[in-house]
Amino acid sequence: MIEAQDLTVGYGSNVVLAGVSLSFSAGEITALIGANGCGKSTLLRAIAGISRPLAGAVYLHGQPISALGRRQIARSLAFQSQSPEAPEGISVRQLVEHGAFARNPLFSRPDRRDVNAALARVDLDSFAERPFSALSGGERQRAWIALVLLQAPEMILLDEPTSFLDLGYQIETLRLLDAIRRERGTGIVMVLHDINQAARFADRIIALHAGRVHCQGPPAKVIDAALLQTLFRAKVRVDQDHAARPFVTPLW
Amino acid sequence: MRGSTRRLHALLMGAGLLVALLSLRYGAIEASWLDLAEVFSADPGPLAAAIIELRLPRTLCAAVIGIYLGVSGLVFQTVLRNPLADPTLFGISSGASLAVITAMGVASALSPSELSQGAASSVLPMPLVPPIALGGGLAATLLVVWLSWRDGLLPLRLVLFGAVLAVALNGVVMVLVLSLSEARTELAILWLAGSLYARDLANLWPALPWGVAGLGVIALALPWLSGLRFDADTARGFGVSTALAVPTLLAAAAGLAASAVSIAGPVGFVGLLVPHIARLLYGPNLSDLLIGSVLIGGLLVMTSDLLGRIIAPPIEIPVGIVTSLIGAPIFALLIRRQIIRAVS
Amino acid sequence: MIGFPPARAAGFAAVLTVLCAAATLLSVSAGAHPTGLGRALIFLWADDGTNASYAVRELRLPRALCAAGVGAALALSGALIQVVIRNPLGDPGLTGVTAGSAFGVAISLTLLTAAPTLLVAAGICGGALAAALTFLLARSDAGLEPLRVILAGIAVAVFFLAATSAVMIVSRSSMQTLYFWMVGGFINRGWAEWALFWPLASLAGLAVFAITPLLRLLQFDDATAASLGASAGLGRIAAVALSVILAAVSVAVAGPLAFVGFVAPHLARLGLGARYPDMATWLAVSALAGAALVASADAATRSLFAGRVPAGALITILGGVVFLALARRGFDNAR
Numbered sequence: 043m044i045e046a047q048d049l050t051v052g053y054g055s056n057v058v059l060a061g062v063s064l065s066f067s068a069g070e071i072t073a074l075i076g077a078n079g080c081g082k083s084t085l086l087r088a089i090a091g092i093s094r095p096l097a098g099a100v101y102l103h104g105q106p107i108s109a110l111g112r113r114q115i116a117r118s119l120a121f122q123s124q125s126p127e128a129p130e131g132i133s134v135r136q137l138v139e140h141g142a143f144a145r146n147p148l149f150s151r152p153d154r155r156d157v158n159a160a161l162a163r164v165d166l167d168s169f170a171e172r173p174f175s176a177l178s179g180g181e182r183q184r185a186w187i188a189l190v191l192l193q194a195p196e197m198i199l200l201d202e203p204t205s206f207l208d209l210g211y212q213i214e215t216l217r218l219l220d221a222i223r224r225e226r227g228t229g230i231v232m233v234l235h236d237i238n239q240a241a242r243f244a245d246r247i248i249a250l251h252a253g254r255v256h257c258q259g260p261p262a263k264v265i266d267a268a269l270l271q272t273l274f275r276a277k278v279r280v281d282q283d284h285a286a287r288p289f290v291t292p293l294w
Numbered sequence: 295m296r297g298s299t300r301r302l303h304a305l306l307m308g309a310g311l312l313v314a315l316l317s318l319r320y321g322a323i324e325a326s327w328l329d330l331a332e333v334f335s336a337d338p339g340p341l342a343a344a345i346i347e348l349r350l351p352r353t354l355c356a357a358v359i360g361i362y363l364g365v366s367g368l369v370f371q372t373v374l375r376n377p378l379a380d381p382t383l384f385g386i387s388s389g390a391s392l393a394v395i396t397a398m399g400v401a402s403a404l405s406p407s408e409l410s411q412g413a414a415s416s417v418l419p420m421p422l423v424p425p426i427a428l429g430g431g432l433a434a435t436l437l438v439v440w441l442s443w444r445d446g447l448l449p450l451r452l453v454l455f456g457a458v459l460a461v462a463l464n465g466v467v468m469v470l471v472l473s474l475s476e477a478r479t480e481l482a483i484l485w486l487a488g489s490l491y492a493r494d495l496a497n498l499w500p501a502l503p504w505g506v507a508g509l510g511v512i513a514l515a516l517p518w519l520s521g522l523r524f525d526a527d528t529a530r531g532f533g534v535s536t537a538l539a540v541p542t543l544l545a546a547a548a549g550l551a552a553s554a555v556s557i558a559g560p561v562g563f564v565g566l567l568v569p570h571i572a573r574l575l576y577g578p579n580l581s582d583l584l585i586g587s588v589l590i591g592g593l594l595v596m597t598s599d600l601l602g603r604i605i606a607p608p609i610e611i612p613v614g615i616v617t618s619l620i621g622a623p624i625f626a627l628l629i630r631r632q633i634i635r636a637v638s
Numbered sequence: 639m640i641g642f643p644p645a646r647a648a649g650f651a652a653v654l655t656v657l658c659a660a661a662t663l664l665s666v667s668a669g670a671h672p673t674g675l676g677r678a679l680i681f682l683w684a685d686d687g688t689n690a691s692y693a694v695r696e697l698r699l700p701r702a703l704c705a706a707g708v709g710a711a712l713a714l715s716g717a718l719i720q721v722v723i724r725n726p727l728g729d730p731g732l733t734g735v736t737a738g739s740a741f742g743v744a745i746s747l748t749l750l751t752a753a754p755t756l757l758v759a760a761g762i763c764g765g766a767l768a769a770a771l772t773f774l775l776a777r778s779d780a781g782l783e784p785l786r787v788i789l790a791g792i793a794v795a796v797f798f799l800a801a802t803s804a805v806m807i808v809s810r811s812s813m814q815t816l817y818f819w820m821v822g823g824f825i826n827r828g829w830a831e832w833a834l835f836w837p838l839a840s841l842a843g844l845a846v847f848a849i850t851p852l853l854r855l856l857q858f859d860d861a862t863a864a865s866l867g868a869s870a871g872l873g874r875i876a877a878v879a880l881s882v883i884l885a886a887v888s889v890a891v892a893g894p895l896a897f898v899g900f901v902a903p904h905l906a907r908l909g910l911g912a913r914y915p916d917m918a919t920w921l922a923v924s925a926l927a928g929a930a931l932v933a934s935a936d937a938a939t940r941s942l943f944a945g946r947v948p949a950g951a952l953i954t955i956l957g958g959v960v961f962l963a964l965a966r967r968g969f970d971n972a973r
Contacts, residue, residue: 116866123859123862133914149851454792468947610807618797625793626793
């Protein structure tokens with residue numbers, strides 16, 4: 043569904059990743075891993091068509107994303123930055139309503155039932171009229187996900203969706219995303235710092251290193267001690283957890 | 295003192311003298327060097343007499359304004375630890391302007407006859423102007439500081455609130471100016487633009503005692519100023535009594551700025567630019583910076599006044615407008631640099 | 639299927655409309671030769687050829703219309719700036735636009751021509767130049783930092799004000815006339831000014847409402863706006879362009895009125911009571927509030943100072959006080 047060909051991304055003239063070719067399909071959870079500053083976020087933004095790649099192109103359903111309108115793109119994919127900013131004073135319901143912008147005619151209001159359904163799906167129905175700023179971190183994350191549900195894209199790109207959350211909210215968020223994938227067949231691409239989370243929830247891991255894709259594949263095939271030594275210069279032991287997924291323990 | 299610093303002092307001093315001479319020579323009527331030399335003769339010709347009568351006092355005024363504003367700016371920027379601080383940008387000028395224009399209005403309302411159409415000085419007793427400007431300037435400064443105080447002074451807040459207060463006070467000034475009689479309206483507008491036109495020594499004398507006192511306080515308090523370059527807690531750790539030092543230094547600096555405003559009306563951006571140029575030339579040593587600010591300030595305002603006179607003769611562009619036109623772009627660049635620094 | 643605004647919005651809008659109408663009526667009937675309210679209304683209906691009728695129809699009515707129209711335009715202009723920089727401290731004056739327009743108009747008035755169309759064109763050019771300068775100065779890779787926009791705007795504004803003064807003095811025009819104009823107000827504004835103001839202003843105003851869906855998304859950060867389906871960059875350019883046009887035509891008619899663009903949207907927010915009012919409702923009520931404010935200020939200055947002091951002075955003073963009060967309260971939350 044999304045096809046990245048020969049992408050080169052970076053800041054200004056500073057190239058971080060060069061010649062990256064990747065493809066993403068609906069119904070799949072992909073995790074991008076790599077060291078700080080290796081270009082994960084920049085790559086994600088380029089795939090979402092938000093920042094321009096220095097070279098190469100991204101194709102959405104076979105069409106170059108740079109040629110598509112923002113609304114058209116938004117119907118197919120949603121992007122969530124690491125710390126999205128909500129307008130001052132907005133309520134949870136009002137926030138979620140903005141998800142309908144790309145789908146509905148320009149001067150229409152979103153159907154109240156759709157909004158309620160999205161809120162109910164993330165268990166925020168009783169919070170609907172509260173100010174967004176009064177929510178906890180995990181509740182905010184759920185509100186953003188409700189917004190994406192209303193937007194109903196085929197693909198959701200998330201930049202470190204669990205970074206600012208405590209352990210409980212981290213698990214809750216990832217489970218919610220996993221459930222959405224199963225219910226709707228939505229593809230999910232996310233940058234994750236926690237290798238264990240990536241291994242547990244992703245169908246495919248893409249490891250970025252030294253300005254290119256180091257390797258990609260199912261977690262069980264890709265994640266081993268050698269990879270983490272290369273990526274993070276970290277000594278680890280890799281076991282299997284109860285779900286037969288790789289499980290990483292740092293060796294101190 | 296290092297040799298390079300001494301050379302720089304000498305160089306600036308020389309430039310100042312040169313500009314002063316040029317300022318005496320050029321203007322609406324261009325004098326020759328011979329006319330200029332005649333100034334020293336026992337019996338000066340009419341042109342030389344005019345130079346003594348008109349251009350000499352005005353050049354002196356320009357130098358004094360520059361010195362006051364330069365030093366004032368240095369103290370403000372150091373004490374507030376804010377490189378964007380400029381006395382004219384936060385309320386001192388507008389407060390002083392308001393006070394002076396109010397006094398003009400009151401004086402002309404009180405004066406029994408309309409015989410004093412010529413100059414404000416003849417309605418409003420000249421020795422009163424500096425204290426009035428001083429009071430207005432200090433009051434406005436206090437107001438801005440009070441408005442922007444929240445657990446200390448946020449530099450950006452100070453500049454924003456100062457700018458807004460300046461606009462609002464300017465609104466009051468506008469009402470007053472427009473309710474003055476026609477002849478005085480023009481006078482007030484010129485005064486508000488920061489003009490040195492027809493300034494003579496009578497304008498200068500009243501501003502001297504305040505200014506000299508302010509300069510003296512600042513020179514004596516230089517060790518304090520040096521300690522205040524650090525944050526308040528650290529400064530206290532050095533043994534600087536911030537509760538005494540900050541108000542003293544700010545009051546002295548505000549007094550200097552208000553005195554400068556009292557001579558020629560608001561002259562913008564000098565207080566902002568001079569310390570930056572001084573830091574660029576002299577580096578961080580405070581006593582060098584103080585002397586440097588004196589020299590550069592005088593040079594800058596004298597040059598601006600000269601430029602204003604020779605750009606479009608016989609019309610004079612008020613010195614305040616020249617300094618604003620030069621200063622605003624540099625201010626913009628300084629903000630830009632702050633932005634870049636903050637991002638990277 | 640646009641939802642009905644809540645009763646409170648309707649009530650507040652009604653109050654503002656009444657206020658605006660009352661100020662306009664006061665303006666139309668008061669003056670050097672006061673006309674009774676009833677007679678003024680009759681004159682509006684039918685011209686009976688008397689001097690009083692002439693005063694009402696040809697002098698006071700266009701002036702009152704200009705005041706209300708400029709108020710609405712400035713309010714919309716300020717609201718747009720507030721949306722674009724995502725900070726409630728926005729005002730066309732604080733982004734340099736007003737000063738830039740004033741400079742353009744002053745250049746046109748003193749050096750080129752006083753022809754109304756050129757005046758407006760010069761105002762728009764000046765405003766656009768100033769806006770471009772401000773946003774270029776404040777721009778960085780991290781996006782637009784609201785306070786930096788305002789700081790850059792102050793620098794740009796001071797520069798253009800100084801330049802305007804220089805133009806005034808160099809051109810040897812009557813300083814008093816220009817100073818009067820720089821204060822801002824509606825003295826001697828007539829049908830000619832109105833004729834050049836309303837087509838552009840109402841077109842731009844309509845355009846503002848046409849892009850409200852886009853404006854809603856501009857309140858998010860750029861990446862989120864993009865994800866939701868709006869190009870933040872394009873949206874900002876459109877919004878700033880409309881803001882410049884609205885501010886510039888207002889300045890061309892009334893001179894640089896300070897703070898209306900800041901105060902009116904705030905009044906609307908307060909009046910609507912909602913923490914996050916609907917964009918279209920907020921814009922409409924802001925425009926009404928601006929119209930009511932400026933119309934009242936003009937009516938007040940006419941009755942209090944007998945026309946010697948332009949409305950701009952009163953607006954500047956009151957606006958500054960309101961700004962300082964609101965900014966002092968809300969500065970830290972607003973960041």
